[in-house]
Amino acid sequence: xxxxxxxxxxxxxxxxxxxxARDHLPAACCLLLAVLALSACGNNTNPSPAEQPEPxxxxxxxxxxxxxVSIVPAVTEMLFAIGAGPKVVAVGSFxxxxxxxxxxxxxxxxxxxxxxxxxxxxxxxxxxxxxxxDLQRKLANARIATFLxxxxxxxxxxxxxxxxxTITGQARQAALLAGTIESRLASLRRRMAGLPRxxxxxxxxxxxxxxxxxxxxxxxxxxxxxxxxxxxxxxxAGVHRESLQVTTETVLSSAPEVILELRYGAAFTPEQIERxxxxxxLLASVPAVRDGRVYExxxxxxxxxxxxxxxxxxxxxxxxxxEAFAR
Amino acid sequence: xxxRRLLVSVAAFGSLAVAAVVLAPFxxxxxxxxxxxxxxxxxxxENPDAQIFFVARLPRALAGALVGGxxxxxxxxxxALLGNPLASPFTLGVSAGAALGAMLAITLPLQLAFLGASPxxxxxxxxxxxxxxxxxALATAxxxxxxxxxxxxxxxxxxxxxxxxxxxxxxxxxFTQTLRTVRWLMGDLDxxxxxxxxxxxxxxxxxxxxxxxxxxxxxxxxxGADAAAARGVDVLQAQRLAFFxxxxxxxxxxxxxGPIGFVGIVVPHLVRLIVGSDHRVVLPASALFxxxxxxxxxxxxxxxxxxxxxxxxxxTAMIGGPFFLWLLIRxx
Numbered sequence: 001x002x003x004x005x006x007x008x009x010x011x012x013x014x015x016x017x018x019x020x021a022r023d024h025l026p027a028a029c030c031l032l033l034a035v036l037a038l039s040a041c042g043n044n045t046n047p048s049p050a051e052q053p054e055p056x057x058x059x060x061x062x063x064x065x066x067x068x069v070s071i072v073p074a075v076t077e078m079l080f081a082i083g084a085g086p087k088v089v090a091v092g093s094f095x096x097x098x099x100x101x102x103x104x105x106x107x108x109x110x111x112x113x114x115x116x117x118x119x120x121x122x123x124x125x126x127x128x129x130x131x132x133x134d135l136q137r138k139l140a141n142a143r144i145a146t147f148l149x150x151x152x153x154x155x156x157x158x159x160x161x162x163x164x165x166t167i168t169g170q171a172r173q174a175a176l177l178a179g180t181i182e183s184r185l186a187s188l189r190r191r192m193a194g195l196p197r198x199x200x201x202x203x204x205x206x207x208x209x210x211x212x213x214x215x216x217x218x219x220x221x222x223x224x225x226x227x228x229x230x231x232x233x234x235x236x237a238g239v240h241r242e243s244l245q246v247t248t249e250t251v252l253s254s255a256p257e258v259i260l261e262l263r264y265g266a267a268f269t270p271e272q273i274e275r276x277x278x279x280x281x282l283l284a285s286v287p288a289v290r291d292g293r294v295y296e297x298x299x300x301x302x303x304x305x306x307x308x309x310x311x312x313x314x315x316x317x318x319x320x321x322x323e324a325f326a327r
Numbered sequence: 328x329x330x331r332r333l334l335v336s337v338a339a340f341g342s343l344a345v346a347a348v349v350l351a352p353f354x355x356x357x358x359x360x361x362x363x364x365x366x367x368x369x370x371x372x373e374n375p376d377a378q379i380f381f382v383a384r385l386p387r388a389l390a391g392a393l394v395g396g397x398x399x400x401x402x403x404x405x406x407a408l409l410g411n412p413l414a415s416p417f418t419l420g421v422s423a424g425a426a427l428g429a430m431l432a433i434t435l436p437l438q439l440a441f442l443g444a445s446p447x448x449x450x451x452x453x454x455x456x457x458x459x460x461x462x463x464a465l466a467t468a469x470x471x472x473x474x475x476x477x478x479x480x481x482x483x484x485x486x487x488x489x490x491x492x493x494x495x496x497x498x499x500x501x502f503t504q505t506l507r508t509v510r511w512l513m514g515d516l517d518x519x520x521x522x523x524x525x526x527x528x529x530x531x532x533x534x535x536x537x538x539x540x541x542x543x544x545x546x547x548x549x550x551g552a553d554a555a556a557a558r559g560v561d562v563l564q565a566q567r568l569a570f571f572x573x574x575x576x577x578x579x580x581x582x583x584x585g586p587i588g589f590v591g592i593v594v595p596h597l598v599r600l601i602v603g604s605d606h607r608v609v610l611p612a613s614a615l616f617x618x619x620x621x622x623x624x625x626x627x628x629x630x631x632x633x634x635x636x637x638x639x640x641x642x643t644a645m646i647g648g649p650f651f652l653w654l655l656i657r658x659x
Contacts, residue, residue, distance in 0.1 A: 094501065112498075205503055209445040211519040213510055239634065245510070248519045249383035250634045252375050253357035265501065282382060282520055284372035 064169035065125035065145065069118055071109055072149045075127045076101060077306035078161050081177050084168040090121050096300055097308075119144065125167070154225035157309055158182050177307060184310045185229055188317055192231030195321050200232035201256035201288070204243070204303065210279055211248055218244050222305040223262075230316035231324075232258065252283055258320060259288040260295050262302045273298065295319050329607060336602045340615035344392060347622040351388035352380050354626050356633035382520060390518045391625045391639075392618035394584045395594075397531050397576040399617020400538050402591030403598075403610050404573040407545040408566060409479050416577040416591035419482030419570075420458045423489035425581040428454025430493050430508045434500040447511070448523060448582040452530070455578030458485060463570065473566045475552075514587035514640030516625045523583055530579035535614070537572035542606035545569065549604075587640045589647025590617050596654055 068084065070076040071092030079088055080098045090105040093112075105121065108114040113135045118126060119142050128135050130150040139146050147167060149160065158178035165174020202223055205215040217223040218241035219234060227234050235254045236244060246254075259280060263273065273296045280286070280294045288294050297315065301308040318325050353361075363369060363376040371377055401416040409418070416422060432450035462485055466478040497505050518524060544565035547555035552562050580587075594617040595609065602608045621639070624646065628639040 110502075205507065207445050207447060207507070210523075212445070212515060212517060213507065236634065244635050246634055247383065247517045247629055247636050249355060249357060249379050249517075249629065250636075252379045252383055254634070255375065265503065283378060285375040285378045290372065 065123075065167070067121065067123045068125045068127065068168070069107060069121060069123040070095070070127035071107060071113060072127050072129060073097070074157075074304050074306040075147075075149050075160065075164065077304065077308065078157075078164055078177075079127075079168070081307045082161060082165055082168070082170045082174040084164070084170050087168065089123060090118070097304070097306075115139070151305065152222070153220065154185070154222050154229065154305075154309060156222070157305055157307070161307070181307060181310050185313060188310075188313055189229055191324055192229070192317060192321060195231055195324060197231055197233040198257040198293075198320060199235045199255070200227060200258040200260060200320065201235050201251065201254070202227050202232075203259060203261040206261075208276060211251075211282060214246050214248075214251065215243055216246055218242055222309065223303075226309055226313045227260070227316060229313045231320045232260070232316065248283060252286060255287055257287045257291070258293045258295070259286075260297060260316060260319065263296055263298045264300045264303055268298055329605060332602065332605075333608050333611070336608050336612045337615065340598075340612045340619070344396075344615040344619040344622075347619040348388045348392050351391070351622050351626050352384035354630070355379070355384060356630050383517075386518050386521055386524060387516045387625055387629070388622050389521075390516045390524050390583060391622040393524060393527065393531055394516070394580040394587060395590050395621025396614040396618040397534065397580040398587065398591040399594035399598075399620075400535070400610055400614040401573040401576040401580075402617075403595040403606065403613045404538065404541060404545065404569050405591075406595060407549050407606060408569040408573070409475050410549065411479065412596070413592070414479075415589075416573065416580070417586060417588065418486070419478065419574065420462050420485030420489060421455045421482075421574045421577045422581045422586045423486045423493070424458025424461075425451040425455035425578055426512060426586060427489045427493055427496070428452070428457075429511050429582075429585070430496045430500075433507050433511065434496055434504045445523075448526065452578050452582035455574065455581060458489065459571070459574040459578070461485060466570075472563050473570070475566070478570065510638065511585050512640075513638035514585040514643075516584050516587075516621075516639055517629070517636065518583065527579045527583040530575055534572045534576035534579065537568050538576075538610060538614070541565070541569055541572070542610050545606040545610070549606075585640065587621065587643055589643045589651070590621055593647040593651050593654075594620055596651070600654075 066087055067089045068079065068087045069090045070079060070088055073092065073095045076088065076091050076095045077097055079085055080100060085098070085100055088101070088104065090107045091101045093106050093109040095101045095104075095106075105117070107117045107121070110129055110132060113128070113132065115135060115138045118139070123144060125145050125147060126139055127147045127149055128139070130148045136146055136148070147164070150156075152159075158181055161174050161178040161181070162171075165171040165178075168174075202217040203214060204217065204223065205213070207213045216236055217227065217234060218239040219237040220240060221242035224234050224237070224242075228237075235256050236246075261276070263276075277294055277296050280289050283289055297312075297319075299312075302312050353359075357379055359376040359379050363374060364380045366374070366377070369377070371381075398416050402414070405414040405416065405418060406412055408414075411418075429447050429451035431454075432447045462478060462482050463473075465481040465485075466473050466475075469477065493508075497508050500508065544555070544560050547558050547560045548562070548565060548569075555565070556562050577591075595613045598613045598616050599609055602612050621643070624642050625639050628637045628642045631637055
């Protein structure tokens with residue numbers, strides 16, 4: 001068994017075998033959730049709510065590190081956005097943005113970090129996920145400082161940026177960036193205030209060419225937060241989970257007025273996108289399908305809780321409330 | 328005598344299966360109004376009740392019946408062929424081959440989608456055919472005839488080998504793909520429409536046609552190959568047909584719904600407890616009871632955690648595992 005498999009099965013069986021236990025999923029599940037969100041093609045998964053309030057904390061970091069390794073795509077984006085990019089010497093397998101990371105060495109990701117490679121790069125700061133206990137231990141043994149990243153809701157983005165600013169000595173730029181993101185989100189929120197909030201289903205994964213294995217955003221996590229900011233009402237807001245798999249029956253009975261589907265991780269032809277959009281037509285009685293309000297959003301940034309979340313929120317808002325942008 | 332037992336058991340298990348398929352679409356977490364479901368006055372596209380009944384629930388019930396019947400019957404045939412009560416449709420590597428095909432279709436950007444249909448069932452059926460061919464070639468390689476020992480060993484080994492390849496594919500895949508592959512392995516009957524069922528149906532029907540011919544030969548095979556030959560059974564041909572039909576049924580079922588466990592092993596044993604060990608009765612009764620069992624499990628699977636779905640393979644294993652252990656203890 002690879003770890004990923006074990007974690008994944010632990011996650012899914014825990015998800016399904018005992019719904020009451022979902023508020024305190026085993027640590028393994030949080031790990032898988034972190035795994036998912038760590039990849040650029042991750043999804044809207046976050047650590048369980050019990051762990052959520054705890055933000056990433058700097059771990060005995062030397063002042064202004066000069067050689068940073070980040071294997072968390074969201075953090076890599078943040079580092080570049082606050083001007084610490086030149087200090088990044090290596091990134092994870094799934095880091096795609098900004099373009100500067102393309103030529104940087106790759107040192108694995110959440111389930112397969114290459115510890116030897118990381119140590120050989122002589123970093124003075126390694127950004128790892130909170131769930132990577134093993135990697136943290138090994139780096140501690142090598143006396144390399146780590147920054148533990150924990151996923152959270154939308155508010156976690158600004159918080160993490162500020163913390164990174166403090167650690168890297170870019171506090172001013174970090175405060176500026178976090179402030180811009182937060183004020184843009186706040187102004188979007190104001191703009192959407194008072195507008196009707198269409199019941200929306202946010203889909204982030206399903207089997208291509210059909211309506212099997214539909215995964216949607218539950219009522220917590222950054223994707224849910226982004227949808228709420230963008231003026232939508234998540235039809236699964238009452239489900240206290242980051243993600244859930246829904247049946248066609250659930251889609252029919254919950255009758256979303258808008259279906260937003262996130263596509264990422266590959267290049268899609270317009271025909272492919274159109275064909276995938278058309279597969280929803282099977283559920284013709286769903287208001288979103290009937291009224292032609294099924295939207296496919298394409299872009300790897302959609303599932304990265306980094307500085308670009310605000311662009312995603314504005315993009316969703318334009319779809320949900322075109323009237324608010326007409327002026 | 329046997330004719331009467333056959334009639335009684337087919338009537339009993341048959342009505343169970345029919346009842347399950349007919350009742351299942353009426354059950355679920357969403358209340359639907361029957362007057363609206365069957366109303367001709369409301370256009371189908373504007374009738375959520377009818378859509379829930381005909382698009383969401385009825386295909387699931389039909390898929391459950393097809394898969395449950397195919398897996399249970401295939402379990403009966405393989406247990407007789409291999410002379411091993413622990414044999415199941417997943418013993419001989421067929422389902423592992425199907426799983427490998429599905430894993431590859433999920434993780435590689437394969438463009439074998441026909442008419443926009445999912446490539447996963449196609450790749451998984453191809454995988455099951457490949458595995459069947461390999462196991463058969465191995466079992467017939469060393470001597471004339473088909474060695475059931477080699478068949479069993481080759482199948483089990485191939486299972487392990489394919490499982491390793493599956494883990495390798497999963498390890499290399501990105502995380503969302505890994506999640507999808509893991510989900511596929513849990514089995515799923517929410518086929519959303521009739522096309523996937525119609526695609527699997529011809530293969531299942533061919534397998535069932537062969538099953539209908541098999542029971543007498545299976546009865547004699549359980550006495551041993553020599554004894555069967557002495558009573559005029561063409562042993563090699565019977566073994567071949569048993570192996571290929573069981574593999575075909577398994578491949579069709581797994582490509583439609585993923586490897587749903589325990590149906591193929593628990594149902595035959597349970598049915599034998601009730602009707603005895605004559606394959607002329609056990610085989611059709613198991614197919615019918617397997618259908619009823621899986622349809623019932625699926626109704627529970629889509630209801631207990633709603634709006635979440637419980638993967639049906641987890642439920643069958645949770646029911647089947649303890650039940651099988653109970654059988655084991657009871658026997659001794």
